[in-house]
């Protein structure tokens with residue numbers, strides 16, 4: 001037996017492919033073809049396959065949402081991160097990424113993985129490679145290529161299902177970007193670590209120079225590589241500039257190499273992008289990668305929404321997903337300001353669930369719209385329990401419904417006895 005990608009290419013429909021088809025409401029052969037072409041990936045490390053919810057990403061699959069959580073090295077509260085993992089799961093995230101950089105990273109990752117189960121877990125292994133060396137040798141910049149590769153292997157052995165690898169940031173691109181006039185030269189944390197390492201050691205990106213070995217590792221665990229975008233725009237004015245697009249071209253070549261090696265791969269994207277360029281962004285990424293699953297951060301469509309960046313990101317995310325982005329990385333209200341607290345994680349997840357669902361109504365109306373149709377009918381009947389239960393965040397819906405205590409009428413306090421449904425009730429067609 002090979003990887004799921006190889007099985008699909010050999011024309012074999014496995015039990016996992018059947019499960020994906022069942023979960024997504026499509027035919028198994030459609031799933032097999034998408035996997036074989038590299039247009040669909042299954043987010044799971046083969047070691048944890050039995051424990052996980054089936055989360056497939058790509059063409060024809062419902063839009064998925066990821067929640068980033070994790071400690072920083074100035075705020076280490078494992079209980080809070082575990083709580084965030086539970087909240088992300090409760091409010092509808094499809095995956096969780098542990099981006100921890102502070103504390104005992106192995107312990108934290110395992111706890112978060114446990115709390116997030118059965119959701120697949122993603123990481124950015126360069127964080128741990130850098131921080132472990134910082135703790136051992138006083139500065140992460142002393143990490144070796146082996147430190148990076150060994151960290152990837154350790155995390156794969158632990159069962160991590162997908163990892164962001166900033167392999168496309170070449171030394172030449174990093175040198176140009178840091179000296180450029182970009183508003184924010186490199187806003188990716190992983191990308192900045194790699195760039196600093198290359199500049200310090202005058203060496204090529206170890207994830208790029210060792211990419212064949214990295215592919216072997218991922219193949220062994222049948223996990224998914226998520227190709228990071230170190231030069232993603234951190235400000236609207238940097239969107240689709242030569243740095244952003246140059247890295248995209250390198251990533252497109254890496255997608256091809258991963259596919260040739262039988263490894264599942266997806267591409268990461270923006271960032272901050274003006275609303276009128278979001279669709280072009282998705283089309284370009286899909287075109288260059290021959291339809292690789294597109295995992296997109298936001299995109300935030302204004303730089304001015306600090307405190308409300310989950311809304312700025314969900315607006316861009318809905319548009320991107322409606323036009324083909326497959327996987328949305330949430331943004332919380334704390335974006336650009338602080339590490340999110342559990343309540344902000346909830347707000348971010350819900351905002352992006354709304355964005356993903358709005359996009360699915362456009363992409364797959366037959367599969368996605370059933371509950372919306374039901375909700376409309378419940379509203380027409382003033383069936384409050386039905387409305388609350390169907391809401392993407394039933395807790396919030398109930399809280400607002402009850403905020404002034406019981407309502408005196410069957411309607412709500414907005415219009416009271418002038419409720420349109422009460423006024424016309426006598427003449428309405430009854431079921």
Ligand code: SF4
Nearest residue numbers: 411412414415419420
């Ligand atoms: S009272 Fe007004 S807002 Fe409330 S359900 Fe009736 S029409 Fe809608």
